Amino acid sequence: MIEIKNLNKKYDQLVVLDDVNLTIKDGAVTALIGPNGAGKSTLLGVVSRLLSQDSGEVFINGIEQKKIKPVDYAKMIAILKQTNQINVNLTVRELVTFGRWPHSKGNLSKIDEEKIDEAIKFMRLKEIENKSINHLSGGQKQRAYIAMIVAQDTKYVLLDEPLNNLDMKYAVDMMLILQNLVKKLGKTVIIVLHDINIAATFADHIVAMKDGKIIKEGSPDEIMDKKTLDYVYDHEFCIAGVNGKKYCIYYQEEEKKVLI
Incomplete structure (x- = not known):
């Protein structure tokens, strides 16, 4: 289990994580959603140790992050960042x-x-x-x-927007693979997603962030809530039910039409 307690980080005067408290449950896909600048990638960076926090603590299975040796930490947590360009010609x-x-x-x-x-x-x-x-x-x-x-072969897998630049077929295929990481290999996946409907379809738990804060967390059914999403994204949403799940329909209230 990953426990995040009172986590704070800022760059100069810009607050990117504001007293974040979160528990990541084992054996699940947890999706972090929110607008650009919400703090999602920074949160992954701090948990993975690629970034340092200004204050607060991260605990891995009850052990304080800073007390774990880097080599041992790398056997516990793996992260795939947004950009993974390798200039060497590798197979x-x-x-x-x-x-x-x-x-x-x-x-x-x-x-x-x-x-x-x-x-x-x-x-x-x-x-x-x-x-x-x-x-x-x-x-x-x-x-x-x-x-x-x-x-x-880590227990925890952190992925920062892995669906970027993938078409719908590959994006869905990737999410099915990540679900199997949990179901078949016993991993715990924490993933940053931009597509709210992808999160609603494939995640077990969703964390909605805005301005460095966690606004709400819960099951997809709990997070796919008009009031919550309207506030998080500063946008007017319509929530529709399809086959027992909730999905977003994006439209402008004043024009009552779907955005294309």
């Missing part, structure tokens, strides 16, 4: 191998090779494992990067 398998670095330090063991094979198979990349990542489609490349995270 898919070579990229996935980097995920084992916290365990192998470059000297791959039999167990490391097995974990790499499992990650490649899980992400359905076996047929292209020897192909250069520079020659992959956007969806294939993103699966390769997530395979690297799977090979790292």
